[in-house]
Amino acid sequence: MASVELMSGAPRFSLRQLAYFVAIAEAGTISEAAQRLHISQPAVSLALNDLERALKVQLCVRRKAHGVTLTPTGTQVLHRARRLLRQAEDLEGEAGAGEGALAGVLSLGCYVTLAPTVLPPLLQGFSALHPGLTVDFAEDTQDVLQRRLLSGELDLAVIYDMDVLPEMERAELFTMRPHILLPADHPLAERESVSLHELAEEPMVLLDAAPSSHHALGLCHSFGLVPRVRYRPTSYEVARALVGRGMGFSILVQRPSNDRTYEGFRVAIKEIAEPVRTEAVLLAWPRAVALNRRAEEFLRYCRRAALPAGARPEPFESRESEA
Structure with a gap:
């Protein structure tokens, strides 16, 4: 894989060129990137050419009617570019906000089932303490969130301590015990x-x-059971709705805030009689990336934040790299 040439003194590329390159990579085409940036297509194309010339590498392959495809080096540069742009944003925000104030954007991810109960109180409380800061958040599955953390798209993510990649640093927030969801009747x-x-x-x-x-099936298998899976919804609320209509039972970790589905059907939350372990909810970030000030302050806030309903408080513990 070609490497980006290390340059002494002032770089031969600009932050604007990096921002345009990131926009191209995320949009998939130069024309779409130009629309998102509200500038002309030739200007975006010229910025990409100048960046490739400055770095002396090919960042992407352009195919007419097929958009752009990043080269292996382009993928490497994309990760670095996102981090550089974040650092530049940190510098600008801290210089303009004054001592002690936070500004800029914190990009936060959250696992889909945790988002309804975990995100709102954290966003509300943290934003009240730091009104000059913007928190952008994304809800997704855990594998996607971890990929986005490693690519530099997210600063932090709230996830379960399940299938966590070794590249992740994590801090435990609280634990929850899995439960069975049954129709009320x-x-x-x-x-x-x-x-x-x-x-x-x-x-x-x-x-x-x-x-x-994986968790629900693994739990069943650990007790010698092979469940008869009839439905595989990808949404937490759809799973609850199916159970509420009497179409099966479910095993979940995140506890619903009430016993009614959107349609008004009731569900029953039952403890699992077998000895099952509690599952930890984590705040995760890439091990190789130092947290910026916004992320550090959010991590501190999470230590003091009230836990969601159904969570069992545990001592806050940061799992350091050497652990």
């Missing part, structure tokens, strides 16, 4: 706890959003 709904073995022959609604599906 299920014969076992009046029980305080339900054994997974009692549901072995019943249809299962499997939340198919990584890593939830």
Whole structure:
């Protein structure tokens, strides 16, 4: 793979050229990037040419009617460019905001099922403390969030301690115990706890959003069960709606805020009778990247923030690289 030439003194490229290159990579075409940047297409194309000339590498392959494809070196430069632009934004924001004030943008990711209960209180509380700061957030599956962290698109992400990549640093926020979700009129709904073995022959609604599906299936297999999966919704609320209509049971970690679905059907939240471990919710970031000041302040705030309903407080613990 070609490497980017190290240059002494002032670089031969500009932050504007890097920003245009990032826009091209994210848009997939030069014309779409120009529209997003609200500038002319020739100006974007010229900036890309100048950047490639300054770095002495080919960043992308341009194919008529097929957009642009990053070269291996282009992918490497894209990650570096995003970080450089973030650092430049940090410098500008801190210089303009005054001592002690936060400004700029914090890019936060959150696993889809955690977002409804975890994000709102964190966003509201943190924004109240730092009104000059903007928090952009993205909800997605855990595999996608980790890829976006490594590519430099996100500063931090709230995820489960499941299938976490070794490249990730993490800090534990709180833990939650998995539970069974049943229709309210299920014969076992009046029980305080339900054994997974009692549901072995019943249809299962499997939340198919990584890593939830792996976790639920692994839990069943650990007790010698092979569940009869009938439905695989990718949405937490669709899973609850199917259970509410009596179309199966589900195993979830995130607890719903109430026992009614959007359609008004009731569900019953039951403890699992078998000994199951609690699952940790983490704040994660790339191990190789130093947190900027905005991310550090958000991490501090999360240590003091109130936990969502259903979470069990645990001592806050940062899992350092040497651990």
